[in-house]
Amino acid sequence: MPFCLLLSEDDSHKPIRLPHLQTVILGRGPETKIKDHKCSREQVELRADHNEGYVRVKQLGVNPTSVDFVALGKGNQVKMRIGQKLHMVNQLYPYTVSFKEEVSADGNKGSKRPHQENSEEESPTQRPGTYKVPKSASTEKARDQCGRADGASGLHRQPSPSQPLKKELSIIDKKVNSGHWNQGLKVSMQDPSMQVYKDERVVVIQDKYPKARHHWLVLPWESISSLKALQAEHRDLLVHMQNVGNKMVQQCPDASRLHFRLGYHAIPSMSHVHLHVISQDFDSPCLKNKKHWNSFTTDYFIESQDVIEMLERTGNVSVKEGMAELLKLPLRCHVCHKEQSTIPKLKEHLKCHLPT
DNA sequence: GTTCTAGAAC
DNA sequence: GTTCTAGAAC
Numbered sequence: 001m002p003f004c005l006l007l008s009e010d011d012s013h014k015p016i017r018l019p020h021l022q023t024v025i026l027g028r029g030p031e032t033k034i035k036d037h038k039c040s041r042e043q044v045e046l047r048a049d050h051n052e053g054y055v056r057v058k059q060l061g062v063n064p065t066s067v068d069f070v071a072l073g074k075g076n077q078v079k080m081r082i083g084q085k086l087h088m089v090n091q092l093y094p095y096t097v098s099f100k101e102e103v104s105a106d107g108n109k110g111s112k113r114p115h116q117e118n119s120e121e122e123s124p125t126q127r128p129g130t131y132k133v134p135k136s137a138s139t140e141k142a143r144d145q146c147g148r149a150d151g152a153s154g155l156h157r158q159p160s161p162s163q164p165l166k167k168e169l170s171i172i173d174k175k176v177n178s179g180h181w182n183q184g185l186k187v188s189m190q191d192p193s194m195q196v197y198k199d200e201r202v203v204v205i206q207d208k209y210p211k212a213r214h215h216w217l218v219l220p221w222e223s224i225s226s227l228k229a230l231q232a233e234h235r236d237l238l239v240h241m242q243n244v245g246n247k248m249v250q251q252c253p254d255a256s257r258l259h260f261r262l263g264y265h266a267i268p269s270m271s272h273v274h275l276h277v278i279s280q281d282f283d284s285p286c287l288k289n290k291k292h293w294n295s296f297t298t299d300y301f302i303e304s305q306d307v308i309e310m311l312e313r314t315g316n317v318s319v320k321e322g323m324a325e326l327l328k329l330p331l332r333c334h335v336c337h338k339e340q341s342t343i344p345k346l347k348e349h350l351k352c353h354l355p356t
Numbered sequence: 357g358t359t360c361t362a363g364a365a366c
Numbered sequence: 367g368t369t370c371t372a373g374a375a376c
Contacts, residue, residue, distance in 0.1 A: 182357070290371080
């Protein structure tokens with residue numbers, strides 16, 4: 001059974017044991033003997049994976065924690081391996097990690113001790129050896145309109161066990177994982193190659209996984225996390241977003257043949273307010289499951305106009321309860337309202353409503 | 357948000 | 367046996 005230690009490089013205290021898949025929070029305190037007030041009491045969260053041979057390092061404090069001198073930023077995390085150096089805060093208080101085989105009392109390496117098994121340890125939840133690469137090739141193959149799929153979300157690379165110490169991968173980790181997947185829109189909207197329109201207030205990008213032949217997202221430059229954060233002063237911005245969305249439709253060569261809707265998801269997965277502009281063909285390989293379908297065809301999809309009117313009426317935007325349950329409703333055609341038993345059958349059915 | 361896969365449904 | 371979904375992991 002391997003075990004993992006966090007070693008103080010300047011030997012200021014004893015090694016700290018990092019149990020398998022358990023989070024350990026460290027910072028200023030007796031355990032590290034750090035007294036520097038730039039270091040939070042809860043500066044980092046560490047989680048060692050003994051099977052994969054890395055420690056996930058997440059910065060919790062305000063001041064920078066770094067791995068190999070690259071600052072993480074609050075809330076961000078990277079995987080740290082043997083040979084890499086962690087600085088707890090401000091490039092100070094250096095640490096390394098070590099993974100070693102524990103030698104049991106009978107001298108056998110790796111033998112399980114009784115009553116020490118736990119299900120998580122014995123059945124690693126992470127598949128070993130998966131090294132995900134951006135799926136641009138397959139996505140583009142599936143549909144040209146899918147556009148670029150360059151890793152703004154859902155593309156967390158993992159190292160291959162055959163190359164566990166390759167430093168390049170750690171550097172990629174830092175770049176690609178610098179933020180949770182739900183922050184992906186903030187990355188995409190800043191990427192000029194994703195932008196299809198921009199002005200001083202908003203930017204439009206193609207949805208990376210379009211659920212129809214035409215699917216854009218209109219995002220304000222202003223950082224607004226969700227509908228809940230909207231205030232009366234945002235009314236004109238929302239109107240502008242809707243106008244830009246309508247412009248996107250007008251310039252679309254299919255505008256005369258396809259119907260479009262403009263609206264917001266009641267409970268979006270991605271952070272940063274975004275207006276969906278989506279054609280109603282739902283003809284896309286990226287539309288794969290009940291959640292996808294119901295998020296655009298039930299009241300989970302809130303019309304842009306309704307959001308604006310609510311903001312004008314009440315000064316804020318509230319989302320009704322029970323929205324999440326709408327995602328589990330049976331699959332029903334949005335045109336003829338006929339129920340379909342499975343996604344493949346629904347997709348086959350939708351063909352009959354496509355323009356000829 | 358997507359991917360992956362166990363196991364339910366057929 | 368295969369297809370499909372739901373839930374976990376990221």
